[in-house]
Amino acid sequence: MLINIDYQDKRPIYEQIIEKLQNLIVKGVLAENDKIPSVRNMAIELSINPNTIQRAYQELERAGYIYTVKGRGNFVSPKDGWKKDKLVEAMQEFDDKVTELIHLGVSADEMHSHIDDVIKKEGMKND
Amino acid sequence: MLINIDYQDKRPIYEQIIEKLQNLIVKGVLAENDKIPSVRNMAIELSINPNTIQRAYQELERAGYIYTVKGRGNFVSPKDGWKKDKLVEAMQEFDDKVTELIHLGVSADEMHSHIDDVIKKEGMKND
């Protein structure tokens, strides 16, 4: 099963689907031009109202992560479409977090070493 | 005026108030045991129903940022109450952000220099 839903999560279901698919796309699990499950299949697989899937796909298309071909299905967009926006946004959020940590008394060295730790850990996954 | 509300923001009003006050407390603008505006005053100031303010204050108290004395008002809690929790939470979110940036192809050097930039900028404020 490609994704799963957490009913304990307070966010609306369609948002969860969007987030999960975004992650799969950003992290390269779903490659460019890969076909993603049809609205109908996804709805059956998750035991969810098709309208909910439909809404998730619509927003993903609007944000440039997927594109729709009538009669054929939904496909992952080329990275150029969204990568830059996502990067700017994530960088801004990163800066905000750093600001918050400063006010909580965290030193620059501590942050630097945290980054290196995370990189090392993430690197392991690709071995 | 201590805080202001963005009616364009999709989040509920009481959440906006919570977040704004949290920030003021975490960043030290509101010191320990400072009195914050009464439910009624804040309601008038923001042209908002007192119940909405009330709810925001209740959640802030539950989270340990303020404490309430019936018949007297609401006051900022001593830092010990929340600092540790907030730190653990913020550090976790920091790591998550780093992970995301890695997947977006950002190098460690770029992050390191971003941190130094932010620190420099925040340092200026205190001069």
Next chain:
Amino acid sequence: MLINIDYQDKRPIYEQIIEKLQNLIVKGVLAENDKIPSVRNMAIELSINPNTIQRAYQELERAGYIYTVKGRGNFVSPKDGWKKDKLVEAMQEFDDKVTELIHLGVSADEMHSHIDDVIKKEGMKND
């Protein structure tokens, strides 16, 4: 009727509801993932304003006894969520009560026999 309210009780209505539902959940009358009455139905059944029920449900969710799915209803959380906390809390209160009884001159034997009596009585219920 699942629960009833005592208007002579000085405690706020929403607290009474919380306590009653907690009991039903802790004692297993309401099993995991059971659906509890909707905010509106409960409000009608008890002739109480929906907002009051809403507040009770919110606090129960925050405490981990129930979980909410927008557009679907409220459901009993799996026990793992709260059992441990509740146990620690109840044990502490038990010790406090024992301390109080000691100062009132109650002997250990008297307490021991009380425990056995209660156990016998509770055991009868399950026959």
Next chain:
Amino acid sequence: MLINIDYQDKRPIYEQIIEKLQNLIVKGVLAENDKIPSVRNMAIELSINPNTIQRAYQELERAGYIYTVKGRGNFVSPKDGWKKDKLVEAMQEFDDKVTELIHLGVSADEMHSHIDDVIKKEGMKND
């Protein structure tokens, strides 16, 4: 200072005073016919409105823990006045707690040994 107030405590101040004084009396720190501080002195000592102290003393008198002699002050009542009531009440609460622990899966043995532990610990204090 005989007692102190916790402004972080949500209960009204007069209730805190009642509880603290009750404890001192039940545990024998304040002996029968001891004089307790005057409303006025207590109010100054705690930096509190005399009305609040007055209310606490009134309720303590009504419950039989102290008695008032106009013009002379307030004094601790003989134990016979309240001991029996308090005992019945505490025993009931003890049974309730035992019931709760049973439903949480605590065994009789565990409760018995807890009692012995508490007794041992309390006994130490009087050495």
Next chain:
DNA sequence: GTGGTCTAGACCACC
């Protein structure tokens, strides 16, 4: 139909 938020207005307890 379900929960989530907000307003308006009221009454109470506490200090």
Next chain:
DNA sequence: GTGGTCTAGACCACG
């Protein structure tokens, strides 16, 4: 004056 609770009634988002 201050917070705490409750009602009545409304509108929105979600599925």
